[in-house]
Amino acid sequence: MERWVGRVALVTGASSGFGEVIAKRLAEYGMKVVGCARNIEKILALSESVKDCKGSVLAIQCDISKDEDIQSMFDKIKQTYGGVDVCVNNAGFSYNSSLLEATSEQWRQMLDVNVVGLLACTRETVKSMKERGVDDGHIVLMSSMSGHRVVPGSAGLHFYAATKHCVKAITEGLRNELVAMKSNIRVSAISPGLARTDFARRTLGDEEKAEQRFSVMEPLTSDDVTDSVIYALSAPPRVQIHDVLIRPTNSAY
Template sequence: MDRWLNRVAVVTGSSSGIGAAVCKDLVAKGMIVVGLARRENRLEELKSDLPADQAARFHFRKCDVSDEQQVIDTFAWVDQTFGGADVLVNNAGKLAYVTILQEGNSEGLRSTLDTNVLGVTWCTRQAFQSMERRKINDGHIVIVNSVAGHGVPNIGVSLNMYAPSKYAITALTEVLRQELQAKGTAIKITSISPGAVDTEIFNKELLPDTFDFPMLRSEDIADAISYCISTPPNVQIHELIIKPIGEKD
């Protein structure tokens, strides 16, 4: 991780769970980290909980990644304030509970697609364009995918639009990799696909009583992301699937 000292990472969905864990891990390893999320008060709490030296390297901005203009404005602010992002961790994600595809809840389903797919698209585009303008050739784009993007697990409730959105992310990652390769850049892109992670996205009150299987910690995913971005220049991890011991699906 030495080459990332004092370089800039942008992490979406930083207000809790995996995003918060990634922010803590990267600032502890010497990076300047910009956390993005809709819940600004959570970002303030995250900063206040960090040791003073790390808090000085952690910055944040309120941003809903499903809103294209907010993303454009936010990455322009990152460029102006910090010189631009060298690492992007696309972590923001959404799961619309209490619905099945046949019953509607159009707003929730559309919001899942807007956040999980288009949000990744907007953020990746803006980060790459910034790297390209600055002639950054060793940047890294990480996309937090899911095992649900490779096969649909049966957890007792419908994953509705979440699983299709993650399948789209699997394809989107490969399309982006091919585009980067065609441009002749050495910027890397990695998809991280966790199994069940004990975060707020799993609202256990809405899950059936039979929901009982092992879960990963947010810190496990943060550790994996650090591993992926610390690989040498000639190594690119395309896909990393992570499951807790004992997970069956």
């Protein structure tokens, strides 16, 4: 990770879960981290917690489902640091609604964050790199095991799985476009299985139900998933870690 010291990393959805731990770890490695989320208070607290690290965390309030928020964020990053060298597209969410019961608005909201917002941040990151002649940047897409299979009995996550299957296709599409550009910018996807974060509680809307899900198997931790992000970033420039599938050892799916 030495080559990333002093470089700029954008982490979306940095207020909790994977994003919070990823942002903290990158700051510990000496990166200038920009953490964004709708809840800026939590990122401000994170920024304060890493003040003694080699790097730092700059908190920016941003709803990545809104184009104007994304543009404003990238303008601020350009003014403050010049641009983005690493983009970790971590923001994402799900409603607990089956395909036959969900509303059209729920589908649109999930697409706007999980797919369109992810792509918009990626597009603006690559634009930033090209403007500055950066040819060794890295795009990390936080996907999911749901992007590789659809679990029986989990109807509430079927559309979430659809958005993550989109991310799987986007990962390969980005790689193809960057290769066609003769660019050395790398793209990696990280696909975790069940992990102990707020995602299950927020999706199910019930702490007890979330704990019941965790009791079935020992879930991953945010540190486990962050280790995979660090692995992808640490690989030699000649190596692109395309997609890391990481799940609990005793997971049936």
